[in-house]
Amino acid sequence: MDVKIPLSEKDIPKQWYNLAADLPSPLQPPLGPDGKPITPDMLAPVFPMNIIEQEVSTQRWIDIPQEILEILYRWRPAPLRRAVYLEKYLKTPAKIFYKDESTSPPGSHKPNTAVAQAYYNKVFGIKKITTETGAGQWGSALAFACKLLGLECKVYMVRISFDQKPFRKLMMQVWGAKCIASPSDQTEFGRKILKEMPDTPGSLGIAISEAIEDAVHDKTGQTRYSLGSVLNHVMLHQTIIGLEAKKQLKMVGIDKPDIVIGCAGGGSNFAGLSFPFVQDKINGADIEIIPVEPKACPTMTRGEFAYDHGDTACMTPLLAMHTLGHAFVPEPIHAGGLRYHGMAPLVCQAIVEGLLTPRAYHQLKCYEAALTWANTEGFICAPETSHAIAAAIDEAVKAREEGKEKVILFNYSGHGLMDLTGYDAYLSGKLADYELPEDSLKKSTACLKGLPKPSTKKSGKW
Numbered sequence: 001m002d003v004k005i006p007l008s009e010k011d012i013p014k015q016w017y018n019l020a021a022d023l024p025s026p027l028q029p030p031l032g033p034d035g036k037p038i039t040p041d042m043l044a045p046v047f048p049m050n051i052i053e054q055e056v057s058t059q060r061w062i063d064i065p066q067e068i069l070e071i072l073y074r075w076r077p078a079p080l081r082r083a084v085y086l087e088k089y090l091k092t093p094a095k096i097f098y099k100d101e102s103t104s105p106p107g108s109h110k111p112n113t114a115v116a117q118a119y120y121n122k123v124f125g126i127k128k129i130t131t132e133t134g135a136g137q138w139g140s141a142l143a144f145a146c147k148l149l150g151l152e153c154k155v156y157m158v159r160i161s162f163d164q165k166p167f168r169k170l171m172m173q174v175w176g177a178k179c180i181a182s183p184s185d186q187t188e189f190g191r192k193i194l195k196e197m198p199d200t201p202g203s204l205g206i207a208i209s210e211a212i213e214d215a216v217h218d219k220t221g222q223t224r225y226s227l228g229s230v231l232n233h234v235m236l237h238q239t240i241i242g243l244e245a246k247k248q249l250k251m252v253g254i255d256k257p258d259i260v261i262g263c264a265g266g267g268s269n270f271a272g273l274s275f276p277f278v279q280d281k282i283n284g285a286d287i288e289i290i291p292v293e294p295k296a297c298p299t300m301t302r303g304e305f306a307y308d309h310g311d312t313a314c315m316t317p318l319l320a321m322h323t324l325g326h327a328f329v330p331e332p333i334h335a336g337g338l339r340y341h342g343m344a345p346l347v348c349q350a351i352v353e354g355l356l357t358p359r360a361y362h363q364l365k366c367y368e369a370a371l372t373w374a375n376t377e378g379f380i381c382a383p384e385t386s387h388a389i390a391a392a393i394d395e396a397v398k399a400r401e402e403g404k405e406k407v408i409l410f411n412y413s414g415h416g417l418m419d420l421t422g423y424d425a426y427l428s429g430k431l432a433d434y435e436l437p438e439d440s441l442k443k444s445t446a447c448l449k450g451l452p453k454p455s456t457k458k459s460g461k462w
């Protein structure tokens with residue numbers, strides 16, 4: 001029985017996979033304030049040009065620079081594991097595999113792109129990077145990457161997580177970054193929000209606005225902004241996860257999984273694991289591919305497919321994505337990384353095509369799954385990751401009921417050792433389920449009226 005399936009360092013993927021090359025209906029371009037597609041130079045104050053080139057690239061395979069690989073070797077290739085103890089507990093004939101992204105120094109998949117982004121910024125001559133963070137996973141990943149590449153790092157952390165997760169803030173400080181609660185008094189937009197809503201728990205949309213404002217207002221031109229999810233280049237950098245997993249499954253004689261699962265906040269860990277399998281599906285493979293989100297922030301399952309801003313202050317271009325509206329302020333559920341109003345355009349276009357089947361879960365079900373996981377496999381997962389585990393359990397139970405030996409693969413996006421306050425709230429019975437009410441959804445999507453509409457045309461193959 002193969003419980004751990006390691007991949008040798010010499011077999012680490014040397015290229016990333018770009019789904020934009022293979023999507024049957026082309027990705028719809030980001031639009032500027034005039035409703036016209038933006039040009040790369042319009043993004044130049046925010047991102048370095050080498051990253052913008054990746055953002056707009058439709059090249060299928062993109063080489064991973066050696067300097068990035070040398071940093072990734074600290075924990076990559078990441079292990080593929082088989083959850084045999086959970087399988088036994090569930091009495092399922094299914095084989096459950098998971099890609100263990102919790103083994104990176106900051107404890108999640110986020111450094112896969114943090115290292116790449118810090119590298120490209122450095123090569124471009126940038127000295128400082130600003131960013132936002134929800135759960136703190138992204139902020140700590142970027143702090144780690146900036147330290148290794150010799151860049152300054154400033155992180156705007158969503159207020160609710162800043163209060164709930166003091167240890168993440170300390171990790172950022174250990175790696176030399178500045179971490180500030182958002183909304184803050186350090187930006188014009190933060191001050192405006194604080195005046196209007198002094199008790200707001202904050203949101204990723206607000207924190208993004210602050211981090212962009214900070215970057216573009218640096219008169220020296222040596223600061224850029226970095227986003228930990230949503231954008232095409234982030235999805236690209238994360239595909240190393242799925243490319244490794246494919247090789248590892250082959251090592252145990254599995255040609256393809258039947259089901260691929262990932263939790264989805266902005267879409268990056270889900271995309272990272274699944275896009276190489278989406279490519280196989282486009283080429284005819286029969287694979288069910290499931291992104292999972294919280295019912296409290298049901299972007300893919302109840303949001304509109306619309307052109308919307310990535311941030312609350314409307315500083316970003318309009319992206320064609322499923323969205324709850326840029327003004328959406330989610331309930332303070334513990335899966336902080338799944339509280340974003342939008343979703344990666346690449347994931348959304350794949351949803352429009354029918355290549356993915358998104359679903360949404362309540363947080364109590366997810367914590368229950370996290371406890372089952374900890375009591376069988378032994379590991380304590382991040383609250384975000386528990387959504388993927390809950391779906392894997394549901395699929396394994398279904399396989400048992402159907403008597404089918406399915407292969408389930410999911411992304412174990414991070415450990416939960418810094419998220420124990422959420423477990424505390426669950427264990428002491430303080431957590432409740434929350435489903436976004438229909439009238440709140442109507443209110444939060446009202447800001448989409450008057451914005452351009454993306455095409456929902458699809459190839460009709462799925």
Ligand SMILES: Cc1ncc(COP(=O)(O)O)c(C=O)c1O
Pocket residue numbers: 108109134135136137138228229230263264265266267268269270336337338382384385413414415
């Ligand atoms: C452990 C973990 N999983 C998942 C996510 C969700 O982000 P994404 O959808 O970009 O993978 C986060 C975000 O912070 C996270 O920390």
